[in-house]
Amino acid sequence: MSIRFIHAADIHLDSPLTGLSAYAGAPVDLLRTATRRAFEGLVDTAISEDVDFMVIAGDLYDGTWKDFNTGLFFANQMARLRHADIRAVVLHGNHDAESEISARLRLPDNVRVFESRKPDTIALDDLRVALHGQSFRQRAVSDNLVKHYPEPRAGWLNIGVLHTALAGREGHESYAPCDVDDLRSRGYAYWALGHVHEHEVVCEAPWVVFPGNLQGRHARETGPRGAVLVTAEGDAVLSVSRVLADVLRWEHVRVDVEGCETLGEVLARADVALGRVESLADGRPVAARVTLHGRTAAHGELFGREQHVRAELQSKAFELGVDRVWIEKLRVDTTPAWSDDDLAARGDAVAELRAILHEAAEDPEFMSTLDKELGDMLLKLAPEVRASDDPLISAIREKRLRDVVEQVGPALVARVSGA
Numbered sequence: 001m002s003i004r005f006i007h008a009a010d011i012h013l014d015s016p017l018t019g020l021s022a023y024a025g026a027p028v029d030l031l032r033t034a035t036r037r038a039f040e041g042l043v044d045t046a047i048s049e050d051v052d053f054m055v056i057a058g059d060l061y062d063g064t065w066k067d068f069n070t071g072l073f074f075a076n077q078m079a080r081l082r083h084a085d086i087r088a089v090v091l092h093g094n095h096d097a098e099s100e101i102s103a104r105l106r107l108p109d110n111v112r113v114f115e116s117r118k119p120d121t122i123a124l125d126d127l128r129v130a131l132h133g134q135s136f137r138q139r140a141v142s143d144n145l146v147k148h149y150p151e152p153r154a155g156w157l158n159i160g161v162l163h164t165a166l167a168g169r170e171g172h173e174s175y176a177p178c179d180v181d182d183l184r185s186r187g188y189a190y191w192a193l194g195h196v197h198e199h200e201v202v203c204e205a206p207w208v209v210f211p212g213n214l215q216g217r218h219a220r221e222t223g224p225r226g227a228v229l230v231t232a233e234g235d236a237v238l239s240v241s242r243v244l245a246d247v248l249r250w251e252h253v254r255v256d257v258e259g260c261e262t263l264g265e266v267l268a269r270a271d272v273a274l275g276r277v278e279s280l281a282d283g284r285p286v287a288a289r290v291t292l293h294g295r296t297a298a299h300g301e302l303f304g305r306e307q308h309v310r311a312e313l314q315s316k317a318f319e320l321g322v323d324r325v326w327i328e329k330l331r332v333d334t335t336p337a338w339s340d341d342d343l344a345a346r347g348d349a350v351a352e353l354r355a356i357l358h359e360a361a362e363d364p365e366f367m368s369t370l371d372k373e374l375g376d377m378l379l380k381l382a383p384e385v386r387a388s389d390d391p392l393i394s395a396i397r398e399k400r401l402r403d404v405v406e407q408v409g410p411a412l413v414a415r416v417s418g419a
Contacts, residue, residue, distance in 0.1 A: 001234065003127055003157060006046050006054045006243065008227035009194030010213035011039055012095065014070045015062035017248065018218045019328045020287055023314075027248075027285065027323045034247050036073060038215040042227055042245045043077045047084045049229065052127055054086065057194030057211075058093025058136070058163030064102045071105040082110040089122050089131050090114070093163035093194055094175050097136035114161065119149045128153075128235075132188065133161030136175070146178045149186050157235050158188040169196045183208055190230065190237050197221055199228075199242065207237045216250045219289045219328050224249065224282070249284045250328070251277050257334060258294035263301045266292060267309070271316050278325050287328045297337040306330050371399065 017031040030037075046054055065071055078088055091114045092098065098116050107113075112122045116137035123130050130153040134145050145162065152158040160183065164176040172195055180203055183191050191208040199212035211227045225246040231239045255273045257266045270290060278286055290313065292302065302309060310330040317325040374396045381393075394400075 001127065003129060003232045004049065004051045005230050005232075006042065006049075006051050006227050007057065007190075007192040007209060007211050007230055008042060008054065008214060008245075009057035009093075009163075009192075009211050010059045010197055011035060011056065012059055012062040012213065012215075012217065013039065013074060014066070015217055017215075017287075020326055023326070026326060030248055030285070030323070035215050035217075037247045038225075038245045039074075039077060041247065042214060042243070043080055045229075045243050045245070046081060046086055050084075051086060051229070053124065053129070054081065054088045055131065055159065055161055055192045056088065056090045057133075057161050057192045058091050059095040059194060059213075060090060060092070061096035061101060063095055063100050068103060068105065071103060075105055075107055078108045078111050082108045086110065087112070087124065089133075089161065091133045091161045091163060091194070092116065092135035094136055094139045094141070094173070097139050097141075099138040119145060121150045121153075123153075128156045129159065130156045131159045131161055131192075132186075136163060140173070141176045142174075143176065144178045144182065145176045146182045146186065152187040155235055157190075157232050157237075158186075160186060160188040160191045162191065163194045165195055166193075166202070169198075172196055180208060189232070189235060199224075199226075201240065207240060209240060211242075215246045215248070219250050219252070219287070222250045222252055244282060247284060248287060249281050250287050251281075251289070253277055253288045253290045255290060255292050256294045257292050257296045257298070259337075260294075260296045260298050263298050263309075266296065266298050266302065267312055267316070270313055274313065274317055274325050275320060278320050285323050286325045288325060289329045289331070290327055291331040291333055293333040295335050295337050299334045299336045302332045302334055306332055367402075 013035050015035055017034050020026040021028060021031055060074065061070065081088055088111045090111060092101075094100075114120060114122065114133040114135045116135040119132060119134040121130050121132050132149045134149075146160070149160060162176060162178075164178060165172040165174050167177065167179045175195060184206060189206055191206060193202075193208065193210045196210045197213040198210065200210040202208035202210065207230075209228055212225055213221065214225060214227060216222065216225050224242070224244050226242055226244040229241050229243050230237060253270075253273050255270045257269055260266045260269065270292065274288060274290070277288060290310075296302075309332070310327050313330065314327045317327065378396055
């Protein structure tokens with residue numbers, strides 16, 4: 001018997017997208033409803049593909065609901081599956097553990113949820129499919145749950161469902177830790193994992209798969225996002241393919257401005273790069289974090305003018321279409337076109353300024369004054385600015401004053417030299 005199912009995880013319903021809402025004219029409705037629209041699209045795919053069931057491997061919700069609308073939305077989507085004769089199996093992870101969700105709603109009878117007291121098996125008898133799993137009772141689970149998962153059912157398609165980072169994945173807490181050998185020892189044909197937001201096929205014997213999260217929520221979650229469609233025959237998995245569900249895509253765009261003589265040339269290169277990213281986004285709008293890098297004579301014009309340059313790029317991006325590309329942040333990581341020796345050889349006021357700035361970093365009195373002045377300035381900034389990851393702000397916050405001088409000095413010399 002041929003069996004098809006969708007494996008999804010880390011949906012984080014009603015978790016807002018962050019990074020664009022501060023800008024006037026940003027697509028606020030899209031940012032607010034993106035996780036819902038992505039899940040609706042996944043349900044559409046399940047129905048159009050006529051799958052047998054859907055597995056959600058944790059973090060359906062992003063914590064306790066602000067109101068019942070989150071739960072009602074999910075119940076409505078499950079009812080859509082029910083009308084299409086599609087079942088759903090849900091496991092709760094760290095964000096939607098029993099201790100994290102204070103409200104509950106009755107779900108349609110096509111939905112089964114793994115209990116949290118111990119591992120159990122949800123059997124789909126007509127399909128001869130056995131799903132084994134255990135929901136999280138509390139947010140932090142430090143035990144290796146897999147060791148107690150049930151034995152496989154002979155002749156059935158056995159699927160393990162688990163919310164874990166395995167032996168560890170960057171950026172993810174080590175919940176329900178285990179390794180591939182632990183999974184392999186259970187004898188299941190497929191492991192439906194959740195918790196890690198990047199798509200990854202860990203291995204194929206057996207299949208161990210992180211589908212990744214359904215919708216990128218900020219600039220650290222770049223590229224396509226979605227779930228996987230699995231096809232099996234009898235007790236064996238035949239194929240696993242990605243199903244893209246995201247409705248807005250985050251991208252990092254690095255623009256090499258090496259050799260650009262003017263700000264206009266820099267902007268032109270960035271425009272081309274943004275157009276290329278938009279064309280590769282599968283028709284989805286793009287939120288782009290742009291980094292300009294390379295040696296350029298425009299270094300002095302760029303330094304300290306990130307907001308102006310970002311606005312210039314955003315204005316040009318509107319030509320790609322309404323709400324097609326949004327500049328989430330612009331970073332300038334350029335260097336001057338001239339070398340230190342070139343400046344020293346000039347013998348003019350610019351060379352003198354360069355020498356003064358070189359000496360400043362070695363002057364204890366100057367550095368002490370700089371520490372006080374910058375510390376006072378930092379306290380006057382808005383909290384979100386003080387906590388930002390801007391390289392210069394970070395250096396000031398962490399009192400890396402030499403880094404501050406080394407960043408600002410060449411830019412100041414470049415600005416004066418250009419003038």
